[in-house]
Amino acid sequence: xxxxLKDVARLADVSxxxxxxxxxxxxxxxxxxRHRVETAVAQLRYRPNVSARTLRxxxxxxxxLVLPDGDVPYPDELAREVVRAAGSRGYRVVIEQxxxxxxxxxxxxxxxxxxxxDGVLVSAPVAPAELVEALAAxxxxxxxxxxxxxxxxxxxxxxxxxxxxEDAVGHLLRAGRRRIAAIGACxxxxxxxxxxxxxxALRRAGLAxxxxxxxxxxxHRRADGYRAARALLARPDRPDAIFCxxxxxxxxxxxxxxxxxxxxxxxxxxxxxGDIEEGRYSRPTLSTVSVDTGFLAREAVARVAARIERPDxxxxxxxxxxxxxxxxxxxxxxR
Amino acid sequence: xxxxLKDVARLADVSxxxxxxxxxxxxxxxxxxRHRVETAVAQLRYRPNVSARTLRxxxxxxxxLVLPDGDVPYPDELAREVVRAAGSRGYRVVIEQxxxxxxxxxxxxxxxxxxxxDGVLVSAPVAPAELVEALAAxxxxxxxxxxxxxxxxxxxxxxxxxxxxEDAVGHLLRAGRRRIAAIGACxxxxxxxxxxxxxxALRRAGLAxxxxxxxxxxxHRRADGYRAARALLARPDRPDAIFCxxxxxxxxxxxxxxxxxxxxxxxxxxxxxGDIEEGRYSRPTLSTVSVDTGFLAREAVARVAARIERPDxxxxxxxxxxxxxxxxxxxxxxR
DNA sequence: GTGAAAGCGCTAACAC
DNA sequence: GTGTTAGCGCTTTCAC
Numbered sequence: 288x289x290x291x292l293k294d295v296a297r298l299a300d301v302s303x304x305x306x307x308x309x310x311x312x313x314x315x316x317x318x319x320x321r322h323r324v325e326t327a328v329a330q331l332r333y334r335p336n337v338s339a340r341t342l343r344x345x346x347x348x349x350x351x352l353v354l355p356d357g358d359v360p361y362p363d364e365l366a367r368e369v370v371r372a373a374g375s376r377g378y379r380v381v382i383e384q385x386x387x388x389x390x391x392x393x394x395x396x397x398x399x400x401x402x403x404x405d406g407v408l409v410s411a412p413v414a415p416a417e418l419v420e421a422l423a424a425x426x427x428x429x430x431x432x433x434x435x436x437x438x439x440x441x442x443x444x445x446x447x448x449x450x451x452x453e454d455a456v457g458h459l460l461r462a463g464r465r466r467i468a469a470i471g472a473c474x475x476x477x478x479x480x481x482x483x484x485x486x487x488a489l490r491r492a493g494l495a496x497x498x499x500x501x502x503x504x505x506x507h508r509r510a511d512g513y514r515a516a517r518a519l520l521a522r523p524d525r526p527d528a529i530f531c532x533x534x535x536x537x538x539x540x541x542x543x544x545x546x547x548x549x550x551x552x553x554x555x556x557x558x559x560x561g562d563i564e565e566g567r568y569s570r571p572t573l574s575t576v577s578v579d580t581g582f583l584a585r586e587a588v589a590r591v592a593a594r595i596e597r598p599d600x601x602x603x604x605x606x607x608x609x610x611x612x613x614x615x616x617x618x619x620x621x622r
Numbered sequence: 623x624x625x626x627l628k629d630v631a632r633l634a635d636v637s638x639x640x641x642x643x644x645x646x647x648x649x650x651x652x653x654x655x656r657h658r659v660e661t662a663v664a665q666l667r668y669r670p671n672v673s674a675r676t677l678r679x680x681x682x683x684x685x686x687l688v689l690p691d692g693d694v695p696y697p698d699e700l701a702r703e704v705v706r707a708a709g710s711r712g713y714r715v716v717i718e719q720x721x722x723x724x725x726x727x728x729x730x731x732x733x734x735x736x737x738x739x740d741g742v743l744v745s746a747p748v749a750p751a752e753l754v755e756a757l758a759a760x761x762x763x764x765x766x767x768x769x770x771x772x773x774x775x776x777x778x779x780x781x782x783x784x785x786x787x788e789d790a791v792g793h794l795l796r797a798g799r800r801r802i803a804a805i806g807a808c809x810x811x812x813x814x815x816x817x818x819x820x821x822x823a824l825r826r827a828g829l830a831x832x833x834x835x836x837x838x839x840x841x842h843r844r845a846d847g848y849r850a851a852r853a854l855l856a857r858p859d860r861p862d863a864i865f866c867x868x869x870x871x872x873x874x875x876x877x878x879x880x881x882x883x884x885x886x887x888x889x890x891x892x893x894x895x896g897d898i899e900e901g902r903y904s905r906p907t908l909s910t911v912s913v914d915t916g917f918l919a920r921e922a923v924a925r926v927a928a929r930i931e932r933p934d935x936x937x938x939x940x941x942x943x944x945x946x947x948x949x950x951x952x953x954x955x956x957r
Numbered sequence: 958g959t960g961a962a963a964g965c966g967c968t969a970a971c972a973c
Numbered sequence: 974g975t976g977t978t979a980g981c982g983c984t985t986t987c988a989c
Contacts, residue, residue, distance in 0.1 A: 291982055302960045307984060315958060337738050338682075339982035341673040342965050363698075381716040403672045509903050542903045568844050568877045570905045626966055637976045642968060650974060674966035677981050 290331040299327035310335060341403055350591060351404040353383045355506075364563065365433065368584030369408060376592055378405070406591035408432050411445065428594040432587040433578075433607075442594060443604045444586040448532075451576045451609045452484030455530050455558050458574070458611050460492045462618060464528035464556055468500035470515040470540060471507070471532025481532050500526055504536055512539025520547045520555065527555055528617070534559035534566050537573055541616065556617040571615030582607045625666040634662035645670060676738055685926060686739040688718045690841075699898065700768065703919030704743060711927055713740070741926035743767050746780065763929040767922040768913075768942075777929060778939045779921040783867075786911045786944045787819030790865050790893050793909070793946050795827045797953060799863035799891055803835035805850040805875060806842070806867025816867050835861055839871055847874025855882045855890065862890055863952070869894035869901050872908055876951065891952040906950030917942045 292310075296303045301320055308316050309324040316324075327333070341347045352369050366382055373380045381404065407422055411434030419441055422429045431443040452469075459467050467489070472482045482501065489496050502519060504511040512531055519526055520543060531537035537559030544551050551557055551571055559566065559575045566573030586605050593600060613621050627645075631638045636655055643651050644659040651659075662668070676682045687704050701717055708715045716739065742757055746769030754776055757764045766778040787804075794802050802824070808814040817836065824831050837854060839846040847866055854861055855878060866872035872894030879886050886892055886906055894901060894910045901908030921940050928935060948956050 292984095293982080303983085304961080304985080305959060308959085311984085317958065320958080336677070336982050338673045338676040339965090340984075342671070342677050342967085343982080343984045345965085347673075509899060513903070538900075538903050542905070545905060564844060565873075565900055568848075568873050570877070570880060627968095628966080638967080639969085639977080640975060643975085646968085652974065655974080671966050674981090675968075677983085678966080678968045680981085 289336075290333045291336070292333075294331055295324065295327045295333050298331060299323040347403045347405050348378055349404045350378045350380050350588070351383050351407045352380050353407060353409045355410060364561075364580045365410070365584060368580050369432075369588060372581075372584045372588040376588060378588070378592070405595050406430070408587050408591060410434065411443070426598070428591050428598065430587050430590045430594070433583055440602055442590045442602055444583055444590060445604065445606050446578050446583070446609065447606050449480040449484035449487070451560055451578070452481040452530065452532070453488045454484075454609070454611050455560065455576050456485050456488035457491075458613065459528040459530060459556055459558060459617060460488065460494075462528075462552075462556060465494065466497065466500070466524065466526045467494075467528040467530060468497075468502065468519050468526035469530045469532070470502050470512055470519070470536050471504040472501045485530065497524060497526075499524075504532070507533040507535050509535050509539035509542070512536030513543045514539075516540035516543035517547065520544060520549060525555075529555060529557050531557065531559045534561040534563045534573060534575055537575070537616070538565060538569060541569065541571075541573070552615070552617050552619055558617055562612060566614070569616075571619075574614040574617040575612050577610045577612050579607045579609065624671075625668045626671070627668075629666055630659065630662045630668050633666060634658045682738045682740050683713055684739045685713045685715050685923070686718050686742045687715050688742060688744045690745060699896075699915045700745070700919060703915045704767075704923060707916075707919045707923040711923060713923070713927070740930050741765070743922050743926060745769065746778070761933070763926050763933065765922050765925045765929070767918055775937055777925045777937055779918055779925060780939065780941050781913050781918070781944060782941050784815035784819035784822070786895055786913070787816040787865065787867070788823045789819075789944070789946050790895065790911050791820050791823035792826075793948065794863040794865060794891055794893060794952060795823065795829075797863075797887075797891060800829065801832065801835070801859065801861045802829075802863040802865060803832075803837065803854050803861035804865045804867070805837050805847055805854070805871050806839040807836045808838060820865065832859060832861075834859075839867070842868040842870050844870050844874035844877070847871030848878045849874075851875035851878035852882065855879060855884060860890075864890060864892050866892065866894045869896040869898045869908060869910055872910070872951070873900060873904060876904065876906075876908070887950070887952050887954055893952055897947060901949070904951075906954075909949040909952040910947050912945045912947050914942045914944065 292303050292306050295306045299306065301324060305316065305320060306324050309321055337347070350373050352366060354366065370380045406428035408430050409419065409432065411431045419429060419431070423441060429441055431441055431445070433444070433446055434448065456467055469481070469485050472479065472485065476482065486496055499522060500519070502515040504515055512535060515536070516529060516539065519529060529540050531540055537557050541551050541557050544555050544557065549555055557573070559573055560578065562575045562577035566575055586607070590603060615621065627638045627641050630641045634641065636659060640651065640655060641659050644656055685708050687701060689701065705715045741763035743765050744754065744767065746766045754764060754766070758776060764776055766776055766780070768779070768781055769783065791802055804816070804820050807817045807820065811817065821831055834857060835854070837850040839850055847870060850871070851864060851874065854864060864875050866875055872892050876886050876892050879890050879892065884890050892908070894908055895913065897910045897912035901910055921942070925938060950956065
C-alpha cells in the first residue's frame, strides 16, 4: 500500500541509506543521485513513517499543550499562537483539553510515553503540582505557561498576575471608583498574586479592603462570574466596580449586573483580564488587561525547544508584558 | 532510562510474549504468572512504547479532528464532545486547527502518515473537496461532521442546514417580522441549503425574497457578521430581522445594530445557529437554533470507529437533530 | 559519497 | 499456557 524507504531505494537504484540522507537533508550527496531519489520519492508519493522514525530516534516532533477546560482566561488565543509558534520551529501540537475534574489528563501525561511527545506546555492555572513533578521526574521537558506559576524547579513563561491586578484596580480607581470588589481571588490566601495586586492598589489609594468584597471563583467560566457577581451586588455595601481575574468571569459579571437591574458602567464598572474577542463585541465592550499571548506562546515554545536540546540547561523564567485596555465597561466615553 | 517489555520479562522471569499477553489483556494467562508480571510492571513503572506498538500494528489509537479557525459555528462545544466520545471508545484526539487560509493542514492530513492517526473527523464547512478526496484515496477513514456535506463518497454526520434555516426564519416570521435578511448565505448559489431553507420559509409565508437581503460571509467570525450587518442596516429597505448562519456571525450583527443606533430586537431581530455559550450571556441573549453537538460527536466517532473496523462497509449518513431556542434577541419577553 | 547491517520496542505467527 | 523469533520502517555506525 504505502511505499517505504526500500521501495524508493529500489526505484532510484541506490541504497536505503542514501535515500535517508536525501530525505533528511544530509549535505554530501551528489546532485545526480539526489535528483534520482527525489524523482522516485515524488513518483511513489513516499512519506516517511513517523512511528518508525520516532521509534528509532526517540523524537516525535510533537509538543503537547495542556489546557484546562474553562480554566484559562484566553484558551483559544493561546492555542492558536502556540500552534503557530511551534509550527515555525517544525513542531506540531496536540492540544490536551483537561478539566480539573478530568482524571484522565494528569496520569496520561505524567506517563512519559503514553502520548509520544517531545515536550509539554502546561497552562499554569491548571497545573497540579503532582503532574508537573511527575513529568519532570520522567525527564520530560515541561514549561509552565501563563498564570503565576508557583511550582518548583521548572521553566516558566509567566504573566505578572499581581501587576495586572494592580493596574486594573488602579484604572478603576482613576475612573473614580471607591468600592472595588474582586472575583477570582483566593480569600483564604491574601498572599495570592492577584489578591496581592488588588490590595496593593487599594492601599496606595488609601483605601481599606472590604472583607466581603473578595470572592473566589472555582474556574474561569461565565457562570462562575455570574454567580459571584450576583452575590456581590446583593450586598448592602454594594461595590461600584468589580475586577474579575479573567474576561469570561467579567462577561458573567456583566450579565449578573443587568439581571439585577443595574447599569454597566454607570452603577457598577466591570473589568477583566485576557482581552478575548468576545469582549470586543459585548455590550458594553469589556475593559480588560491584555496579555501578550503571542509573546507567551513564542517564549514557551522557545523554552521547551531549548530544553529538548539541552535537558540540563539552567531553569529559565520570563514574564509576558500586559496592557490595560479601557473600554465601555469602565469608561462610557471610549469604544 | 525507560523500561521495556524485555526488562519486565526478565524481572518477572517470563518471556516477552507473556508480558505482552498480560499487557494486552489476553485471557489465557495463569493467575500466578499474571500476578508476577503485574508486579514487575508496577515496580519498573513500565509503559508500552506507543511508537513501537504503532509501527507493529499500524494502529495509533488516535483520531484527528480538523477544525477550521473561525469557520465552525460551535468549535469549542464540538471539540469537547468529540474528545469525550472518543475517550469512551479508547481513542485520543488531536485537534487540528486549520483555517481555510492555512496551507499546511490539507497536505499534512492528506498525507496518510504524516500525523499517525487511525481516522479523521473533518468539519464539513472547511473541508475542501481535494482534502477529502486525498484522504479517502489514501485509504484513511474519514467522516465529515456538521454542516451540509456535499462531497462525494464519504461517511457523514450532518446537520439539516436547510431545515435549521427554515425553522429560524419561520420563527422570525411568527414573531411578526417581514423584511428578513440573511448573513452567511451564498448569493451565487440559491440552491445552497441555508439559502434554500430561507427561501422556502419566505415562500411559505407568501413573501418574495429581496435580492440585496442575502449577504455572504467568508467565515463564521464576529467581524464577518459585523461587516455584513452594517451593510444591511444601511440600506433604504432596512431589514427588520437578520438570520445569521451561525452564532458568532449573529453576535457581530447585534453589535453592528447597536453601533448603528438600532435596538435589538425592537428595531431589528437577530438570530443565529449553534447555541454557543456566549449567546446565553450576551445582551440581549441570542435566539438560536441549537444543534445537538453531543449527538454529532458521538455519531461521528461511532462512524470512524466502524469504518476503521470495516473499511469496506457501506457509506453511512445521519442527521443531527436541531431545536429553535427563542431568546431576547427575537422575543423581548423571554429570557 | 554510498552501501550493508544492526537494532529501536513491540506484536504475532508458530513451535512446544 | 508459554517461549522463540521474525520483522514493522527507519536511522545510524561502520566499512568501503
